[in-house]
Amino acid sequence: MAPRRKADQSDQPPKKICTDCTNIDKNQLSPMYKHYVEVKEQYPNALLLYRVGDFFECFFQDAVTISRELELVQTSKEGGKELGRIAMTGVPHHALDRYSTMLVEKGYAVAICDQVEDASVAVAEKRMVRREIQKLLTPGTLTDDGMLTARRNNFLAAVVIAGEHWGLAYADISTGEFFTTQSSDLSNLTLELLRLQPSEVLIPTNAPDINGLLRPGEQSEYLADCLPNSFCYSLRSQKSFTLIEASQRLKDTFGVTSLEGMGCSNLPLGVRAAGGLLEYVEDTQKAYQVPLQPLKTYSLADYLVLDHQSRRNLEITQTVRDGTFYGSLLWALDRTATAMGGRALRRWLLQPLIDIKGITARQDTIAELVDNTPVREDLRAMLKKIYDIERLSGRVGSGTANARDLLALGESLIRLTDLSAIASYGTSPYLKAIQKVPPELEQLGNFIIDNLVESPPQHIKDGGLIRGGINSQLDEMRQRLEDDRQWLTNLEVTERERTGVSNLKVGYNKTFGYYISMPRSKAEQAPDNYQRKQTLTNEERYITSELKEKETRILTAKDDLNNLEYEIFTQLREKVAEKASEIRQIAKAVAAIDVLAGLAEIAVYQNYCRPEIFEGREIFILEGRHPVVEQSLGDGFFVPNSTNLGCKDAKFCVSTEENNPDLIILTGPNASGKSCYLRQVGLIQLIAQIGSFVPATEAKLAICDRIFTRVGAVDDLATGQSTFMVEMNETANILNHGTAQSLVLLDEIGRGTATFDGLSIAWSVAEYLATEIQARTIFATHYHELNELASILTNVANYQVMVKEMADKIIFLHQVIPGGASKSYGIEAGRLAGLPPTVIKRAKQVMGQIEKHSKIALGLRTNIQQRKPIANNNGNGNKGDFIEQLDIFAD
Numbered sequence: 108m109a110p111r112r113k114a115d116q117s118d119q120p121p122k123k124i125c126t127d128c129t130n131i132d133k134n135q136l137s138p139m140y141k142h143y144v145e146v147k148e149q150y151p152n153a154l155l156l157y158r159v160g161d162f163f164e165c166f167f168q169d170a171v172t173i174s175r176e177l178e179l180v181q182t183s184k185e186g187g188k189e190l191g192r193i194a195m196t197g198v199p200h201h202a203l204d205r206y207s208t209m210l211v212e213k214g215y216a217v218a219i220c221d222q223v224e225d226a227s228v229a230v231a232e233k234r235m236v237r238r239e240i241q242k243l244l245t246p247g248t249l250t251d252d253g254m255l256t257a258r259r260n261n262f263l264a265a266v267v268i269a270g271e272h273w274g275l276a277y278a279d280i281s282t283g284e285f286f287t288t289q290s291s292d293l294s295n296l297t298l299e300l301l302r303l304q305p306s307e308v309l310i311p312t313n314a315p316d317i318n319g320l321l322r323p324g325e326q327s328e329y330l331a332d333c334l335p336n337s338f339c340y341s342l343r344s345q346k347s348f349t350l351i352e353a354s355q356r357l358k359d360t361f362g363v364t365s366l367e368g369m370g371c372s373n374l375p376l377g378v379r380a381a382g383g384l385l386e387y388v389e390d391t392q393k394a395y396q397v398p399l400q401p402l403k404t405y406s407l408a409d410y411l412v413l414d415h416q417s418r419r420n421l422e423i424t425q426t427v428r429d430g431t432f433y434g435s436l437l438w439a440l441d442r443t444a445t446a447m448g449g450r451a452l453r454r455w456l457l458q459p460l461i462d463i464k465g466i467t468a469r470q471d472t473i474a475e476l477v478d479n480t481p482v483r484e485d486l487r488a489m490l491k492k493i494y495d496i497e498r499l500s501g502r503v504g505s506g507t508a509n510a511r512d513l514l515a516l517g518e519s520l521i522r523l524t525d526l527s528a529i530a531s532y533g534t535s536p537y538l539k540a541i542q543k544v545p546p547e548l549e550q551l552g553n554f555i556i557d558n559l560v561e562s563p564p565q566h567i568k569d570g571g572l573i574r575g576g577i578n579s580q581l582d583e584m585r586q587r588l589e590d591d592r593q594w595l596t597n598l599e600v601t602e603r604e605r606t607g608v609s610n611l612k613v614g615y616n617k618t619f620g621y622y623i624s625m626p627r628s629k630a631e632q633a634p635d636n637y638q639r640k641q642t643l644t645n646e647e648r649y650i651t652s653e654l655k656e657k658e659t660r661i662l663t664a665k666d667d668l669n670n671l672e673y674e675i676f677t678q679l680r681e682k683v684a685e686k687a688s689e690i691r692q693i694a695k696a697v698a699a700i701d702v703l704a705g706l707a708e709i710a711v712y713q714n715y716c717r718p719e720i721f722e723g724r725e726i727f728i729l730e731g732r733h734p735v736v737e738q739s740l741g742d743g744f745f746v747p748n749s750t751n752l753g754c755k756d757a758k759f760c761v762s763t764e765e766n767n768p769d770l771i772i773l774t775g776p777n778a779s780g781k782s783c784y785l786r787q788v789g790l791i792q793l794i795a796q797i798g799s800f801v802p803a804t805e806a807k808l809a810i811c812d813r814i815f816t817r818v819g820a821v822d823d824l825a826t827g828q829s830t831f832m833v834e835m836n837e838t839a840n841i842l843n844h845g846t847a848q849s850l851v852l853l854d855e856i857g858r859g860t861a862t863f864d865g866l867s868i869a870w871s872v873a874e875y876l877a878t879e880i881q882a883r884t885i886f887a888t889h890y891h892e893l894n895e896l897a898s899i900l901t902n903v904a905n906y907q908v909m910v911k912e913m914a915d916k917i918i919f920l921h922q923v924i925p926g927g928a929s930k931s932y933g934i935e936a937g938r939l940a941g942l943p944p945t946v947i948k949r950a951k952q953v954m955g956q957i958e959k960h961s962k963i964a965l966g967l968r969t970n971i972q973q974r975k976p977i978a979n980n981n982g983n984g985n986k987g988d989f990i991e992q993l994d995i996f997a998d
């Protein structure tokens with residue numbers, strides 16, 4: 108028999124809990140809830156965290172959201188007769204940063220409504236404690252250390268689109284960097300946003316939901332197609348993005364009468380984006396003014412173009428396979444000592460230069476540091492002692508720095524002088540830049556250290572921050588407090604003597620304050636002026652009027668002391684804030700020298716050479732190595748390979764020099780090293796254009812305008828594209844945007860479709876690249892038929908990755924040599940991977956059949972001959988002997 112259920116509370120219908128505050132009569136609410144709802148009405152799109160005692164609490168719908176997102180228990184609080192219970196989720200006030208960071212990372216805006224007065228004042232006046240919004244946290248406007256990634260910028264971007272033209276502004280509020288640009292072609296806007304990976308993008312709209320925040324992946328009719336949906340978007344009113352308002356805001360903020368000095372008077376869309384961004388920063392920072400550096404303009408044409416796929420394929424900041432930092436180019440090259448240097452190196456790698464002067468300046472500095480080991484080592488040792496002065500000065504400027512921040516800044520400022528002394532001998536541009544540390548920064552550093560105690564507490568309102576001898580009033584107050592405390596210490600001795608009770612004690616608790624305690628057995632020895640306050644099992648507790656008087660003095664003196672310390676501290680912080688922009692200037696120079704000293708260190712220990720950089724088309728690398736694979740394999744295991752690409756005469760593309768083609772067809776068995784070689788050439792070119800030395804014995808590298816890669820094949824499920832369509836899109840992009848100055852790296856084009864279609868496309872793409880675009884190209888393929896191209900196009904050459912064939916296995920030599928591979932060893936690779944012997948045997952039979960019945964007839968499209976003379980050096984004397992139509996696999 109089933110057990111009978113006992114009638115209990117769970118049989119009652121659950122009490123309805125109110126989760127919607129949008130349509131309620133506020134007059135029915137208690138003053139606190141009424142205020143909560145009023146604040147929420149001002150910030151409908153943010154989660155409102157409202158200070159109640161030691162907690163930040165959320166009510167109504169926000170309570171449900173926070174409970175779900177943070178996996179916190181949702182409870183409820185009584186909301187009055189009409190409403191019943193109101194949904195509530197709270198977090199302890201000391202854990203606010205952690206929880207709000209988690210919410211912001213999930214793409215929410217968080218409004219922090221904190222108490223702005225001492226609760227005891229409100230209690231004394233019998234009214235509600237005053238609370239105000241202190242911060243609006245959004246993904247792009249974070250400044251707190253614990254919410255940011257040290258070695259990565261946190262960019263806030265703003266976009267204005269007008270037809271095919273666009274303006275983009277971006278800023279890192281924590282470091283003050285502020286840039287704008289303007290260009291045409293919306294695909295360039297997509298590329299630029301993907302490079303920046305902004306945490307939040309502002310877009311002007313006429314959406315009804317102004318100030319709404321679209322979380323990554325959220326759809327909206329207000330998002331233009333060119334805006335990647337992997338970012339957070341804030342929908343803003345168009346007003347602040349109008350040219351008049353935006354220009355005025357920029358002028359007012361930076362105290363200028365014209366935008367000409369900032370170089371953006373002829374960039375109306377860039378100005379509009381920048382103005383809209385500034386307004387948003389003002390709007391979100393509330394209590395804290397964030398000083399941004401004067402706006403700088405830039406042009407996309409100033410940098411090597413790397414599209415999103417190429418950045419991903421070259422694994423610049425993370426690996427393709429599992430998205431980790433370990434195994435990326437940044438991992439292999441980052442020897443920076445400071446967080447500022449780490450951020451700068453990341454920026455450099457994502458934005459290599461095309462200006463030879465800029466590259467040479469960096470190379471000169473690395474060369475100087477490579478040659479001078481003691482200076483390099485001293486410099487790096489000193490850099491390790493310098494904190495993130497870029498972000499610290501930002502927090503000082505915005506009034507959010509605590510005493511520890513200020514002390515870290517002070518110590519770093521003093522070390523800047525030492526850094527500059529170490530660099531004093533240098534003649535290269537970046538070493539010279541750090542020789543110019545203004546002397547007042549060192550004075551400021553000393554001033555901070557003279558004012559603050561050695562290890563100040565985290566909180567700045569609890570005292571214990573300022574050294575003695577700094578402020579006479581503070582010293583006097585401390586002395587008085589000390590005297591009173593001493594009186595308390597002495598009290599125990601004197602009262603023991605007076606009462607004759609040897610174990611009499613003076614104690615303190617929160618409820619009664621100071622008291623005198625004696626064993627109950629000795630209670631009759633208590634003098635007349637003792638007033639009994641509490642009786643415990645074995646103890647009696649007393650107060651005296653003198654003791655209470657001292658207690659009041661001690662407690663008020665402590666409050667006064669804390670307030671005075673806070674005041675002195677904020678004055679000190681303001682004094683330092685006046686120098687914030689100078690500090691940020693020098694921080695830039697420190698970051699750059701940190702990157703270059705790290706690159707010099709790599710150059711020495713990994714044996715890199717200084718590449719010769721010039722205008723032209725040649726890419727010559729003697730014994731190049733893959734910078735990441737080399738480090739993963741360990742010393743001596745990587746097999747170096749040389750590269751020689753790029754015709755001498757770009758106009759006719761008829762290089763007579765052997766092995767100096769525009770396009771290399773690279774064949775070789777699976778796992779022989781084709782992809783590695785391909786990426787190696789791309790990475791060497793890329794790091795050469797950030798000014799670094801490169802992993803090779805010798806290198807002469809012409810500047811590239813773009814590096815394109817098409818590597819591997821992955822479905823793009825997010826956009827619903829198949830593997831093959833992704834591959835074709837990427838290939839189309841290369842063919843439509845590549846130039847003779849580009850470097851194109853193609854790995855296995857045409858594999859995602861039927862073999863014949865794939866081969867046909869691969870052939871046609873290679874032919875187009877070699878003849879029409881004449882880009883420097885490496886084309887790795889398993890279609891050995893493509894080797895035939897070299898016999899009809901003089902700017903195409905065949906290379907193969909060597910393997911040694913043994914009786915029962917193949918040995919990978921990883922050596923790239925001229926000539927085309929004749930076999931793929933794909934079946935052998937399958938055998939090594941563990942395919943069953945029956946499958947392997949059958950595969951060999953099938954291959955035999957296919958080989959017997961297929962052949963390829965060769966030729967080029969006829970119109971190539973008319974457009975460009977291509978010499979035929981296939982040695983058969985059939986110069987220019989083309990057939991009309993490419994004819995593959997004719998039987």
Ligand SMILES: Nc1ncnc2c1ncn2[C@@H]1O[C@H](COP(=O)(O)OP(=O)(O)OP(=O)(O)O)[C@@H](O)[C@H]1O
Binds near residue numbers: 775782922
């Ligand atoms: N030059 C080299 N020296 C030493 N090891 C190498 C070298 N090149 C490649 N390797 C090693 O060989 C492995 C396979 O290389 P890679 O992926 O480039 O082969 P692949 O020819 O592109 O193969 P598949 O055709 O199957 O894609 C690499 O992970 C690396 O460890």
